[in-house]
Amino acid sequence: MKQNDEAWEAVNWDLDFGSFEWMVHLAACFNRHLPAGAPWTEWPEWSTDMPGWVQDKNRPGWLSALRLIHTHPRIAVKKSVVSVTSSHGITRELEDVDVSSRWWHVNVNIDWNVPRPLVAALDELHGPSPSHAFVPGQMEQLCLGVDDDSVSYGLGLSSVLQAMLDEVVLLSQATNFHAARCRFCHETTYREGLRGQGFPPGKEVLFACGSCTGEPLTN
Numbered sequence: 001m002k003q004n005d006e007a008w009e010a011v012n013w014d015l016d017f018g019s020f021e022w023m024v025h026l027a028a029c030f031n032r033h034l035p036a037g038a039p040w041t042e043w044p045e046w047s048t049d050m051p052g053w054v055q056d057k058n059r060p061g062w063l064s065a066l067r068l069i070h071t072h073p074r075i076a077v078k079k080s081v082v083s084v085t086s087s088h089g090i091t092r093e094l095e096d097v098d099v100s101s102r103w104w105h106v107n108v109n110i111d112w113n114v115p116r117p118l119v120a121a122l123d124e125l126h127g128p129s130p131s132h133a134f135v136p137g138q139m140e141q142l143c144l145g146v147d148d149d150s151v152s153y154g155l156g157l158s159s160v161l162q163a164m165l166d167e168v169v170l171l172s173q174a175t176n177f178h179a180a181r182c183r184f185c186h187e188t189t190y191r192e193g194l195r196g197q198g199f200p201p202g203k204e205v206l207f208a209c210g211s212c213t214g215e216p217l218t219n
């Protein structure tokens, strides 16, 4: 097919065939004949020794993620690292991205104090909350993805990238925490969820901490 011959002619063979960058590039080559604003429709014909086998039903989701990465001015891919610069100019990276990835770790990478305009935007979105003012160590790394087996992991990646593009969306997750106190040892900490509950001191949400229950600490 002529269209595919032209796609292969555009390929940069210097890229690492095992990398996610290669997948993005190859998909871009196979969809280069489409108008600039059109969704990608062509799944690249790569041979079986290349990475990234994806079931037919999940391919449209991956094509939309690959297109977002290729076309968005604030998203870049180098080898298997995807970097995204947010609406407020903070660049964050997703590492080891491939088509079997379902969950991604995102370092929030912001000072303890959330900048005032962002606090105002979070208050607007969720109602005023004391948790909007800062990001504690417990929330510095977010685990993002889609908790639904029927959704293409590619669509999951797109939603993670969209969150990383919009500082307010990402900080909505990073500031969704509460103040907690162990009912046994009375140690206080911050825990994910229950946005803004357990403030001020003395009003913490009670829980049983890992050392008191003998369970391995998970956060």
Ligand SMILES: [Zn+2]
Pocket: 182, 183, 184, 185, 186, 187, 208, 209, 210, 211, 212
């Ligand atoms: Zn305890």
